[in-house]
Amino acid sequence: MNKTKLSNKDLLLVGLMLFSLFFGAGNLIFPPFLGQSAGAKTWVAMGAFFITAVGFPILGVVAVAKSGGLSNLAKRVNPVFAMVFTVLIYLSIGPCLGIPRAGSLPFEMVVAPYLPQSVSKTLALFLFTLVFFTVAYWLSLSPNKLVDRMGKVLTPTLLLLISVMFVGALVKPVGNYGAATGEYMTSPFVKGFLEGYLTMDTIAALNFGIVIALAIKSKGVKEEKAVVSTAIKAGIIAGTLLVLIYSVLAHLGATSGGRFGATQNGAQTLTNVTTYIYGKPGAVLLAVIFTLACLTTSVGLITSCSQYFSTLSHKVSYKNWVRILCLSSMTLANMGLTKILAVSVPVLNAIYPIALMLIVLAMLDSLFKESRVIYGLTILFAGFVSIVDSLGQVGIKLGFVTNLCSGLPLYNQGLGWVVPAFMGMFLGVVIKVLREKLIADQRLRKVN
Incomplete structure (x- = not known):
């Protein structure tokens, strides 16, 4: 039966599924570390964090759904670009980084x-990754059941555990907001x-859009x-x-800063908070939260990449792709998180601005x-600068080209691609308007 809209229940389940696809271990780590570091300025920083950590990912899901897939969207640039970029996206966020990282991070x-x-x-x-990827494999074999399994079971469980942690902080306050540090x-x-x-x-949103x-x-x-x-609606x-x-x-991170001071990462921040509130059982609570968050993200990545x-x-x-990705991701996860990040992060930094634009x-x-x-032109300008920047991050300098790019606004902050991207967009609009005017003039001359 062809429906025009989902029931409120099914819409809620799809929304919960989308949340669980996004919410991995990295999403647990960054906000508390931001709060601890920003202290009294936490909510100014979080306002901007919401733009890039929530706004663009949700828009990405909508953009891919609207375009009928990432490949169709990328073909608007160029067919060759579409093939290369799409494969690179799926490999980078999937079996080459995203999935192995999700398997090894909760353990580490x-x-x-x-x-x-x-x-x-x-x-x-x-042993940990064997169990982890066995469960991920079972869940990924039936993508049409993901809405029910993740929306009804995994996501509510994850939200309940995070709520337990938050309620504990209300009952036993950790401390006051600390002072802002660094930048x-x-x-x-x-x-x-x-x-x-x-x-x-x-x-990740470019992967999840098709899922x-x-x-x-599948709901009609x-x-x-x-x-x-x-x-x-699900994105909202x-x-x-x-x-x-x-x-x-x-x-939680901001209050921990006042009591525990600086830590090296958000995981350590959350460990301090949960241990302070619940003692040793707090470590178990955090382990379950991390594992569930990573599991739901892994399933989404395995499913989208296999499809x-x-x-x-x-x-x-x-199904064979699910087997291949689970096995290869488990193998890479056992190589260690540090090695995975060292190889893959520069690649992600190069393609991220392209995804945004x-x-x-x-x-x-x-x-x-x-x-x-x-x-x-938009993708060319943005991609050129982001690639030069990423090469520089791994010690590869291109002489005059690197020096030229380094003079761009916000380059030292990792946003040097922004101005060139919008310059390319503006130039493209000008060329498009001039072409259309030229074609219209030629038609008019033929008529006359």
């Missing part, structure tokens, strides 16, 4: 520190914006406009939950009408 953060010295860390990591003292808004940028959720669209269609909504409309639900949870975590790669070659089925272009497409010159 909340299991390894409590292992007895007599237990081999290598063996413990292998948060002088530019909390810019720093908060960049912290949201580092969550990489916008790239959400398929989930909506087939017409494209209705799918997009439902995706927007997921975005609201993200804002609420991020606010809770930032508050995409199965369309490239009909010789390898969706693709979303901006997609949301403005009613004005641009899929103009290849506008899409092409």
Whole structure:
């Protein structure tokens, strides 16, 4: 039966599923660390954090659903670009970084520190990832059941556990907000914006858009406009939950700063808070929260990547891709988190600005009408600067080119691509208008 909209219950389940796809371990770590570092300026920084950690990811889901997939959206730039960029996105956020990181991060953060010295860390990591990816494999085999499994079980459980942590902080307050430190003292808004940028959720959104669209269609909504409309509503639900949870975590981090002082990361901040409130059981609570958050994100990434790669070659089925991705991700997860990040983060930094501008272009497409010159110049300018910047981060300098890019506004803050991207967009619009005027003049001369 072809529906025009979902029931309120099904819409809520899809919204909860989308929230759980986004909410991984990184999303647990960044807000409390921001709160601890920003202190009294936490909410200025969080205002900017919400833009890049919530706004753009939700818009990304809508953009992909509206375009009928990431590949269709990227083809507006160029067919060759579409193939290269789409594969790079799925590999980077999937089996080459996102999935292995999700499998190893909860172990590194909340299991390894409590292992007895007599237990081999290598063996413990292998056993942990074996169980983790076995569960992820089972959940990913039936993507049409993800809405029910994640929306009815996993996400409510995760939200309940986070609520337990927050209620505990209300009953037993951790402390007062500390003083702002580092860049948060002088530019909390810019720093908060960049912290949201580092969550990489916008790239994940380009993967999840097609998963959400398929989930909506599995509930009986087939017409494209209705799918997009439902995706927007689900995005609002997921975005609201993200804002609420991020606010809770930032508050906990800010109060911990006044009591415990600075820590090296958000996981340590949360460990201090939960241990202070609940004692040793707090460590168990945090371990379960981290594992559930990473599991839901892994399932979303495995599902979206398998669905995409199965369309490239009909010789390898969706289920076989799930097996391949689970096995390869488990193997990489056992290499260690540090090695994974060292190789993959520069690649993500190069493609993230391109992903952001693709979303901006997609949301403005009613004005641009899929103009290849506008899409092409915008992505060319943004991508060129972001690639030069990423090469510089790994020690590869391009002489005059690197020096030229380093003079761009906000380059030292990692946002040097912003001005060139909008210059490319403006130039593309000018060329498009001039072309249309030239064609109109030629037609007019033929008539006369």
